[in-house]
Amino acid sequence: MSEQLRLSAPVVMGVEGLCADELRRAGFADVTAEDGRVFFAGDLTEAARANLWLRTAERVQILLGRFPAGSFEELFEGVRALPLEALIPADGAFPVKGHSVKSRLVSVPDCQRIIKKAAAVRLGGVYGRNELPETGARYQLHFTLIRDVCSLYLDTSGEPLHKRGYRAESTLAPISETLAAAMVMMSRRRGDRPMIDPMCGSGTIAVEAALMAGNRAPGLARRFALERFAGFDRAAFARLKTEARESETAFEGEIFASDVDPEAAELARSNAEKAGVGDRILVSVGDLRQVRYPDSGVVITNPPYGERIGDRDESRRLFAFLGRVTAARELGAVIISPDTELEKAFGRKADKKRKIYNGMIRCDLYCFRPNRLLKKA
Numbered sequence: 001m002s003e004q005l006r007l008s009a010p011v012v013m014g015v016e017g018l019c020a021d022e023l024r025r026a027g028f029a030d031v032t033a034e035d036g037r038v039f040f041a042g043d044l045t046e047a048a049r050a051n052l053w054l055r056t057a058e059r060v061q062i063l064l065g066r067f068p069a070g071s072f073e074e075l076f077e078g079v080r081a082l083p084l085e086a087l088i089p090a091d092g093a094f095p096v097k098g099h100s101v102k103s104r105l106v107s108v109p110d111c112q113r114i115i116k117k118a119a120a121v122r123l124g125g126v127y128g129r130n131e132l133p134e135t136g137a138r139y140q141l142h143f144t145l146i147r148d149v150c151s152l153y154l155d156t157s158g159e160p161l162h163k164r165g166y167r168a169e170s171t172l173a174p175i176s177e178t179l180a181a182a183m184v185m186m187s188r189r190r191g192d193r194p195m196i197d198p199m200c201g202s203g204t205i206a207v208e209a210a211l212m213a214g215n216r217a218p219g220l221a222r223r224f225a226l227e228r229f230a231g232f233d234r235a236a237f238a239r240l241k242t243e244a245r246e247s248e249t250a251f252e253g254e255i256f257a258s259d260v261d262p263e264a265a266e267l268a269r270s271n272a273e274k275a276g277v278g279d280r281i282l283v284s285v286g287d288l289r290q291v292r293y294p295d296s297g298v299v300i301t302n303p304p305y306g307e308r309i310g311d312r313d314e315s316r317r318l319f320a321f322l323g324r325v326t327a328a329r330e331l332g333a334v335i336i337s338p339d340t341e342l343e344k345a346f347g348r349k350a351d352k353k354r355k356i357y358n359g360m361i362r363c364d365l366y367c368f369r370p371n372r373l374l375k376k377a
């Protein structure tokens with residue numbers, strides 16, 4: 001199937017620019033961003049390539065249509081008018097999910113029901129059936145209703161893209177792989193420079209940094225929903241995967257990960273092994289004030305979000321330490337935290353600050369360039 005589609009990658013708010021950069025660097029066409037998503041153009045094989053390579057996107061979807069929907073009637077007619085049969089075959093299963101924001105149609109279950117009905121009427125009409133069996137591949141529909149405008153998407157990813165297939169379940173509070181990748185990108189780390197996460201938890205940031213430095217496609221170890229789509233070019237996708245394997249590179253920069261909790265360090269070690277970068281990450285146990293820091297490179301970390309006063313005081317002591325240790329060396333830092341006083345504790349203003357949601361928690365991504373560059377500027 002080489003039909004050009006409008007593809008879309010939903011992202012965590014604040015990451016749109018980084019995802020758009022990723023797409024442009026990878027040669028995707030017509031890249032534009034809006035709040036919480038990035039659009040681009042391509043066919044199903046390009047959608048597969050995006051699934052395989054995007055590090056910051058939550059999924060890859062196909063925009064089926066966008067239309068005003070201030071009433072159930074408009075919603076029904078809008079969906080029924082879409083050429084769904086171009087992608088969904090007679091036996092395709094087409095469940096519907098979605099959400100509504102600042103719109104007159106607030107009931108998500110009612111919208112789901114209407115969209116399902118309209119899609120069934122459309123497809124039933126085209127395929128000449130009163131009942132559709134839905135016994136074939138899954139074509140998950142996602143709708144968004146934003147200010148009375150409905151956008152209908154077809155998901156091509158299946159499991160969300162942050163599920164790379166390397167991370168074990170844990171009781172720690174891990175950052176998502178997509179956000180960890182965004183932090184590494186924001187640090188502008190070069191693969192030949194050292195990096196340290198001194199509060200590594202399950203090691204997500206270090207693993208993402210290693211995958212990136214080695215030019216490893218983040219989706220190589222998993223499968224995607226579109227692999228079961230009618231008309232999907234499996235041979236082309238196999239070639240893309242082979243090319244991805246062949247484009248992996250060796251890298252020089254050391255990656256250090258440490259945590260005060262031995263269990264966390266052990267988990268980081270095993271996750272790095274599973275991701276195939278166990279030999280690239282040096283994991284150790286220790287308080288961040290005791291571990292050894294490289295003379296140059298970058299600290300990228302996701303500290304605990306202490307809500308209680310005592311915790312907050314302790315985390316500010318940790319920020320103050322990181323401020324001193326980076327100022328004394330040629331070290332930059334990227335830290336994600338909900339603490340609005342972080343810069344004060346760290347001892348200097350961030351060179352870049354980006355509002356971002358870590359799950360439901362409103363945070364800032366603070367980016368401090370190495371001291372050397374600050375002095376030059």
Ligand SMILES: C[S@@+](CC[C@H](N)C(=O)[O-])C[C@H]1O[C@@H](n2cnc3c(N)ncnc32)[C@H](O)[C@@H]1O
Pocket residue numbers: 172173174175176198199200201202203204205258259260261264286287288289302303304305318
């Ligand atoms: C939010 S978690 C990091 C999660 C990690 N980014 C991941 O993806 O799993 C914060 C980590 O900081 C560690 N930590 C807290 N205080 C520390 C300290 N003083 N020195 C080193 N590690 C510390 C905790 O043990 C915890 O694993």
